[in-house]
Amino acid sequence: MFGKNPKRPPENTDGSLLFVQEIFPTIQAEGIFAGRPAIFIRLGGCNLACSFCDTEFENFSQMSLEDILAQVQKHQVQYSKINLIVITGGEPMRQNIIPLCNKLHKNFTVQIETNGTIYRNLPDFVKVICSPKIVNGKYTIPADGLQIDALKFLISASLEHYNKIPDWAFDFKEIFIQPMDEQDAQKNAANNALAVKIAMENNLKLSIQMHKFLQIP
Numbered sequence: 369m370f371g372k373n374p375k376r377p378p379e380n381t382d383g384s385l386l387f388v389q390e391i392f393p394t395i396q397a398e399g400i401f402a403g404r405p406a407i408f409i410r411l412g413g414c415n416l417a418c419s420f421c422d423t424e425f426e427n428f429s430q431m432s433l434e435d436i437l438a439q440v441q442k443h444q445v446q447y448s449k450i451n452l453i454v455i456t457g458g459e460p461m462r463q464n465i466i467p468l469c470n471k472l473h474k475n476f477t478v479q480i481e482t483n484g485t486i487y488r489n490l491p492d493f494v495k496v497i498c499s500p501k502i503v504n505g506k507y508t509i510p511a512d513g514l515q516i517d518a519l520k521f522l523i524s525a526s527l528e529h530y531n532k533i534p535d536w537a538f539d540f541k542e543i544f545i546q547p548m549d550e551q552d553a554q555k556n557a558a559n560n561a562l563a564v565k566i567a568m569e570n571n572l573k574l575s576i577q578m579h580k581f582l583q584i585p
């Protein structure tokens with residue numbers, strides 16, 4: 369969170385054990401499935417350390433796929449109709465999530481939230497939302513071969529480089545513009561205004577973090 373995390377490299381395991389921060393039901397607040405109830409699996413660790421990162425992902429513990437599925441099933445007791453799983457982080461592609469995706473596919477639409485810097489040969493059914501980040505003054509271009517369903521750009525009026533969509537992005541079929549939450553009312557107001565301007569000028573969809581407005585996870 370807030371760039372204070374260690375940058376953790378990709379883990380190349382068989383995917384039968386994963387580092388998990390939290391498994392919780394909520395409303396998917398961002399991107400193509402915004403508004404849809406979902407069970408979130410937040411995985412531990414990230415390979416980047418963004419100064420504005422709003423997420424705690426370093427209190428993770430190792431879980432087997434069976435334990436993860438059992439926790440998902442526990443939430444299904446209360447929310448039996450939910451049919452969307454969101455795997456996020458941290459950076460979920462840091463770990464081998466392919467076996468987990470395959471198991472979840474039987475009962476759920478599976479969507480991941482990734483910064484796009486790590487390649488994995490994900491099954492075609494996985495919906496990938498990629499939010500590129502600035503590294504060395506430039507947006508990271510999604511890893512070669514990664515199948516992406518939508519890009520999501522965070523917009524800040526004050527943080528360097530986060531005020532413009534890179535030209536390469538327009539080759540992708542769907543782009544969301546999302547005001548960055550900088551935990552500061554004045555900055556956030558400027559971020560909202562700039563995000564609306566960029567969305568309007570480029571005919572792109574706006575994504576707002578509705579869970580913060582709703583005060584849900």
Ligand SMILES: Nc1nc2[nH]cc(C(=O)O)c2c(=O)[nH]1
Nearest residue numbers: 395396397398456481579585
């Ligand atoms: N409600 C809710 N929706 C989200 N969509 C993406 C999130 C993320 O942290 O990746 C997120 C999150 O943290 N909460």
Ligand code: SF4
Nearest residue numbers: 414416417418421458
């Ligand atoms: S890539 Fe995402 S999860 Fe990782 S540090 Fe940046 S904002 Fe946080």
Ligand SMILES: [Mg+2]
Nearest residue numbers: 422423456585
């Ligand atoms: Mg979040």
